[in-house]
Amino acid sequence: MxxxxxxPSLGMPADATSSLSSGYVGSIVGGTTPDTPSPVKDYAVxxxxxxxxxxxxxxxxxxxxGAAQVPAGVDQAKVAAVLxxxxxxxxxxxxxxxxxxxxxxxxxxxxxxxxxxxxxGAATAGVSQTPAQSGRGAQDGPGVxxxxxxxEELEKNPKLKGKLDPPTGxxxxxxxxxxxxxxxxxxxxxxxxxGAPAGKSTGSGQDIDALRDVARYVNAVNxxxxxxxxxxxxxxxxxxxxxxxxxxxxxxxxxxxxxxxxVKKSERxxxxxxxxxxxxxxxxxxxxxxSEGDTSQRSAGVLAIRPPGGEAFTVVNAHLSHRPSVAASxxxxxxxxxxxxxxxxxxxxxxxxxxxxxxxxxxxATGFNQSKIVLGGDLNTTRNGRNGTIxxxxxxxxxxxxxHTDELDEDDSVKTHIDHIYAHGFDATWIAQYExxxxxxxxxxxxxxxxxxxxxx
Numbered sequence: 001m002x003x004x005x006x007x008p009s010l011g012m013p014a015d016a017t018s019s020l021s022s023g024y025v026g027s028i029v030g031g032t033t034p035d036t037p038s039p040v041k042d043y044a045v046x047x048x049x050x051x052x053x054x055x056x057x058x059x060x061x062x063x064x065x066g067a068a069q070v071p072a073g074v075d076q077a078k079v080a081a082v083l084x085x086x087x088x089x090x091x092x093x094x095x096x097x098x099x100x101x102x103x104x105x106x107x108x109x110x111x112x113x114x115x116x117x118x119x120x121g122a123a124t125a126g127v128s129q130t131p132a133q134s135g136r137g138a139q140d141g142p143g144v145x146x147x148x149x150x151x152e153e154l155e156k157n158p159k160l161k162g163k164l165d166p167p168t169g170x171x172x173x174x175x176x177x178x179x180x181x182x183x184x185x186x187x188x189x190x191x192x193x194x195g196a197p198a199g200k201s202t203g204s205g206q207d208i209d210a211l212r213d214v215a216r217y218v219n220a221v222n223x224x225x226x227x228x229x230x231x232x233x234x235x236x237x238x239x240x241x242x243x244x245x246x247x248x249x250x251x252x253x254x255x256x257x258x259x260x261x262x263v264k265k266s267e268r269x270x271x272x273x274x275x276x277x278x279x280x281x282x283x284x285x286x287x288x289x290x291s292e293g294d295t296s297q298r299s300a301g302v303l304a305i306r307p308p309g310g311e312a313f314t315v316v317n318a319h320l321s322h323r324p325s326v327a328a329s330x331x332x333x334x335x336x337x338x339x340x341x342x343x344x345x346x347x348x349x350x351x352x353x354x355x356x357x358x359x360x361x362x363x364x365a366t367g368f369n370q371s372k373i374v375l376g377g378d379l380n381t382t383r384n385g386r387n388g389t390i391x392x393x394x395x396x397x398x399x400x401x402x403x404h405t406d407e408l409d410e411d412d413s414v415k416t417h418i419d420h421i422y423a424h425g426f427d428a429t430w431i432a433q434y435e436x437x438x439x440x441x442x443x444x445x446x447x448x449x450x451x452x453x454x455x456x457x
């Protein structure tokens with residue numbers, strides 16, 4: 001474990017680090033300090049570093065414990081001095097995180113961004129070697145799942161052995177350029193059909209090769225934020241799909257927001273939002289959507305997503321009722337009305353009241369960016385509605401000052417159908433809609449939806 005080597009690397013104010021013991025803040029555990037032998041890495045410290053600090057540094061946990069056994073020949077006085085300095089540093093870091101949480105979020109983002117790797121001799125931006133390993137964030141609402149299982153844990157299932165490395169090298173869709181940070185934020189929405197090829201059952205028809213083709217496309221287009229619909233957390237043909245997809249696209253963070261957020265794991269199904277290229281998720285909530293009469297329950301994820309070194313913005317990822325009937329259009333109108341009201345409340349106060357997915361009691365979510373908001377997903381309706389104007393997305397979401405990125409970019413050549421991205425407080429510099437090509441899948445299309453992409457600034 002490496003402790004922070006001084007304030008400037010995190011942009012800390014000078015007084016914030018004045019209590020750190022300068023003689024030992026460098027590599028107190030697992031490295032070298034002045035006159036300190038390496039066996040110190042095996043000893044316990046009285047308290048663990050704050051969670052945000054560990055995430056920022058990718059550090060292993062330093063456990064609390066009793067007296068350590070000092071090997072013969074090691075100066076016990078020096079060991080005691082090191083442990084005392086380590087405790088002081090941990091206390092200072094804990095206080096610093098409480099006072100300046102944004103510094104730790106920024107360092108975590110920078111570390112995740114630096115973890116990108118190169119495959120096949122060509123730069124593969126945003127494909128991390130290991131996704132962030134984290135539990136649910138402290139500010140998340142009920143029914144949000146954040147843990148990304150390790151590759152080793154997932155590969156205990158023979159179905160996944162040798163299938164989790166990020167696929168690269170696929171053909172980039174025409175017109176797509178490799179993204180750089182100067183391009184702003186690239187957002188993608190994609191319905192993955194539960195990892196089943198088009199026309200196949202989302203249960204028995206799941207195929208890891210179809211999901212890998214989806215991931216190959218994501219890695220080629222290189223978005224920063226990926227809004228996914230029809231993702232399952234069960235143990236069918238592709239077990240632990242949220243974690244599997246996180247590894248395949250090199251996600252640095254994830255929030256899985258299934259429609260039944262509090263049911264057993266084998267029944268989870270819904271939306272998930274992944275971040276890449278050093279973007280992180282500050283918090284997420286799982287909003288229950290009105291679904292009476294639908295074939296399945298619906299929900300939406302509302303998240304605060306932070307770009308590297310920047311201010312968090314608000315993202316809403318939704319999957320609405322899918323039938324073409326008038327009754328389904330009326331359900332979609334109710335769902336769109338609820339989402340519009342949530343966005344209007346965020347714009348006004350930065351907070352909103354909601355019912356968590358799978359729950360009955362109301363809750364309140366706070367602390368969301370009021371001026372920069374993105375809403376996207378599989379809305380299962382067109383901009384002008386499917387049955388007259390009952391569920392016209394433009395009109396309903398327009399009441400919340402959300403504008404379709406088609407309008408923001410003014411590109412008339414892109415004709416969206418039911419997958420959309422709306423924004424407030426952003427401009428769009430490029431939009432596209434593409435089908436996903438087959439690479440590893442033996443037959444058929446990897447999913448039954450095209451992807452919709454927007455670069456926003």
